[in-house]
Amino acid sequence: MPPRFISQPSFKAFTGSSFVQSPLAARSTQPSKTCIRAGSAETRERRRHDPFLMAQSRQRKAANLSRQQALAEERESSLGNPVQSEPTPFIQELKITQSATPVAAGPDAKLNYFLSPEGLQGAMEFSRNLTSPLENPDRNTADPQLEKEVAERHIEEHRNAQEAIKRIVNINNGNTQDQMRSRIQKCIETFGRHNTDQTLPPKPTAVSHESATKTLEKTPRVGPDTGSPEVQVAILTAKILNLTRHLETANKDKHNKRNLRILVHKRQKLLQYVRRKERGGPRWQNLISSLGLSDASWKGEISL
Structure with missing residues (x-):
């Protein structure tokens, strides 16, 4: 059994007030921050008070915005506009375009109210015959000059009515x-x-196998699609x-x-x-x- 040595604790009296801790001990007890996280509050506060860091941040933001704009323009030029159509x-x-002023009806103008050019022309001819002035059956007492003036007045009124009807049924004025x-x-x-x-022509057909089921012919279409x-x-x-x-x-x-x-x-x-x-x-x-x-x-x- 080894001998035991009784050691008395030695106490050193401290009589002065100028005790200085070593630098290594101070660093171990209170370690300083060597790095700061990029998105932390300390970084934002530091950047807010540092003009150099704020300038760098503005440059990065401007570079990102310009890159985003360049990518958007490149995508739009390669793919096109999803809303607008080319002028075919x-x-x-x-x-x-719907204009506020009346548009004159041309020969190729589209008609409104489900009218067709043939139906409109037939209605105009029927109206002209229906409103034409009647001749005097007694030709001995008839006044040719008066009948001529009445016929010319009727033609002029029919022309005005025809122009008005064409303006009304024109699709541009609807x-x-x-x-x-x-x-x-x-x-x-x-x-x-x-x-x-x-x-x-029909769409490209797939290669059919002998074991594949045969599709029946479709019923012919009736009416507009x-x-x-x-x-x-x-x-x-x-x-x-x-x-x-x-x-x-x-x-x-x-x-x-x-x-x-x-x-x-x-x-x-x-x-x-x-x-x-x-x-x-x-x-x-x-x-x-x-x-x-x-x-x-x-x-x-x-x-x-």
Whole structure:
């Protein structure tokens, strides 16, 4: 068993007041911060009082904003505008501006109130014959000069009435609802499958296997086509053009801004459906080229 040594604790008296702690001991008891987190309150307070750090922050912000603008311009140039359409002949026909002053009716003017040029011409001829002055059956007492003046007056009145009727039935002098109905009818006549089936070739068919089930022939279409996705896309494009023209002067109309956003996203879904079903065939190409739509109208995320 090892011997035990009893050690007495030695106490050193402290008689002075000039006790100085060593630098190492002070650093170990109160460690200083060597780094500051970037998003901490200390960093924000330091940056607020340091002009050099504030200048650096402004430079980084300006560089980020310029980069975002460059990326947006690059995306817009590559994909295009998701709302606006290129000025194709069909789009130019849809852009019917409503003017406050009366518009003279030309030979190629479109008619309102479901009238046809042949029906209007027949009604004019019937009105002219109905209001023509009657001749005096007794030719001995008839005054040729008076009859000539009455006939000329009747022709002049009929010409004025005909001009007035043409101004009334002109679609350019109608309200927005009548013009929109005319555009929708134009979309149905242009993109309806009752007309395009005779001009456009069918979509590319898939390779069929012997074990595959044979599809039955479809029933022939009766009447105009109003439910095809191509027709619905054209109608939505006409409504989008109308709302875009309205929002150019009424930029605080938040209700119609929301309606425009809804129409654009609904058209995007229909375009994606047509592209998937038609496999990029002639019907898809005809729809995109006629409406002047870019890839931004159906590809990616649309943010308005």
